[in-house]
Amino acid sequence: MGKSTELQRCINILKAGGLIVAPSDTVYGLVCDATNEVAVKKLIQVKNRPLGKPISVFSDGFEMLETLVETTRHKEILKRLLPGPFTVILPSKHIVSPLLESERKTLGVRFTTFPWIQKLVHMYGKPLTATSANISGRPPHYEPKGFIDDLPAGKRQLIDHVVDFGKLPHNKPSTIVDLTGSSLQLLRKGDLIPVSEHTFTSNRAQETKKIAAFLIEKYTHTITSKPLVFILEGEMGVGKTVFAKGLGEYLGVVDIVSPTYVIYYEYPVKKGNIKLFLHADLYNIEESEEFSHLGIEDYLTEGTVICVEWGNRMSPLFEKIKEKSKVIFVKMDYKSETHRIISVKEL
Known part of the structure; x- marks a missing residue:
C-alpha cells in the first residue's frame, strides 16, 4: 500500500473514532x-x-499548538525546543477531551519532525493522541508486533489498524518539559535534556551527537536561501569534533575526521536541499592574515552547512559570515569528566 493510500485509510479510521498503532x-x-x-x-x-493520568497530543505546527494551549509567556522557548523529541506541558484551552488533561487542567503537546506523523496530523486537521503503544507500567515498543502480542485478546480487538514501519531506532520516549511554573522543569528525561531555553546537558558522546542532529534538523527546516553555519567554542577535548560528527551523521556523512592539519574538509551531501557539508578546525590559525587564504567565504552559498571548531578565532570573517548566513553559536563546557553543558545561541 502506498504512503498516501495508507494515510487516507488512517484518516478514515480516525474520523470513525478508531484507534491506530503508528510509528x-x-x-x-x-x-x-x-x-x-x-x-x-x-x-x-x-x-x-x-x-486522571494525562495523555499528550500531537500538533502539526505552532498554529495548531496555540489553539490547544496557552503559549503567550513561552513562545521563545517553544521555538527553540520544537519541532523535536519534546513534550511540553502548558495550560490547556480545553479543545481536546478532558480525559487527556491533567488534574491541574494542563496538556502535554508534541510537535515532531517525524514526516509520517506530521503529515497525518496536518491532513486530519485535528490534534491526535501522542502516547506510547504499551500497557501502563510496561516498557515502550519499537516494533508493533511486540505490542500486539503483549495485549490480551479482548484489548487486541480494540485496535483498528497497525501502521508497520518495521523496527524503529532505539530512541528514548520524548523528554517531558513542564512550562507552567516560573522555570523549566523536567518531568521525564529522554535523549535530549534541556536545562534552560538555551542549554542542553550531555553525559556521553552519543547524547552530544543527538543534540547536534536535533539542532541541524531544526534549523535546516527554517532556512531555504542561506547557508547554515555552526560556530563551536570550547576547550580541547570537550567534544567539538563529536558534535561535528553528529551533524555529519545526520547528513549521511559517516567518515568525519578532525581537519586540524588541513584546516577543513568538504563532503558532498544529498539531504533535502543540503548539497555540501564543510567541517573546519581553526586551532592552528594564529594570524588574521591567514584567513584571506582559506576561502571559507566562498562556501557561503545556499545548500551548504558549515561547522567551525575553534570558531572564536574567526573574528576577521565573522561579520561577513553573519551577513550571508544563518549562524548558530555553540559553546561547550566541562561539568565533569563525562558531563558537558552545551549552550546554543542564534546570532
Whole structure:
C-alpha cells in the first residue's frame, strides 16, 4: 500500500473514532482523535491507563499548538525546543477531551519532525493522541508486533489498524518539559535534556551527537536561501569534533575526521536541499592574515552547512559570515569528566 493510500485509510479510521498503532520519532504510539471522547476512552482501556493520568497530543505546527494551549509567556522557548523529541506541558484551552488533561487542567503537546506523523496530523486537521503503544507500567515498543502480542485478546480487538514501519531506532520516549511554573522543569528525561531555553546537558558522546542532529534538523527546516553555519567554542577535548560528527551523521556523512592539519574538509551531501557539508578546525590559525587564504567565504552559498571548531578565532570573517548566513553559536563546557553543558545561541 502506498504512503498516501495508507494515510487516507488512517484518516478514515480516525474520523470513525478508531484507534491506530503508528510509528513516531521515538517509539510506536497509540493514535486517535484527541477531540473524540469515545476514541480516547478506548485508548485508555487498551493502555490500562488510570483515570486522571494525562495523555499528550500531537500538533502539526505552532498554529495548531496555540489553539490547544496557552503559549503567550513561552513562545521563545517553544521555538527553540520544537519541532523535536519534546513534550511540553502548558495550560490547556480545553479543545481536546478532558480525559487527556491533567488534574491541574494542563496538556502535554508534541510537535515532531517525524514526516509520517506530521503529515497525518496536518491532513486530519485535528490534534491526535501522542502516547506510547504499551500497557501502563510496561516498557515502550519499537516494533508493533511486540505490542500486539503483549495485549490480551479482548484489548487486541480494540485496535483498528497497525501502521508497520518495521523496527524503529532505539530512541528514548520524548523528554517531558513542564512550562507552567516560573522555570523549566523536567518531568521525564529522554535523549535530549534541556536545562534552560538555551542549554542542553550531555553525559556521553552519543547524547552530544543527538543534540547536534536535533539542532541541524531544526534549523535546516527554517532556512531555504542561506547557508547554515555552526560556530563551536570550547576547550580541547570537550567534544567539538563529536558534535561535528553528529551533524555529519545526520547528513549521511559517516567518515568525519578532525581537519586540524588541513584546516577543513568538504563532503558532498544529498539531504533535502543540503548539497555540501564543510567541517573546519581553526586551532592552528594564529594570524588574521591567514584567513584571506582559506576561502571559507566562498562556501557561503545556499545548500551548504558549515561547522567551525575553534570558531572564536574567526573574528576577521565573522561579520561577513553573519551577513550571508544563518549562524548558530555553540559553546561547550566541562561539568565533569563525562558531563558537558552545551549552550546554543542564534546570532
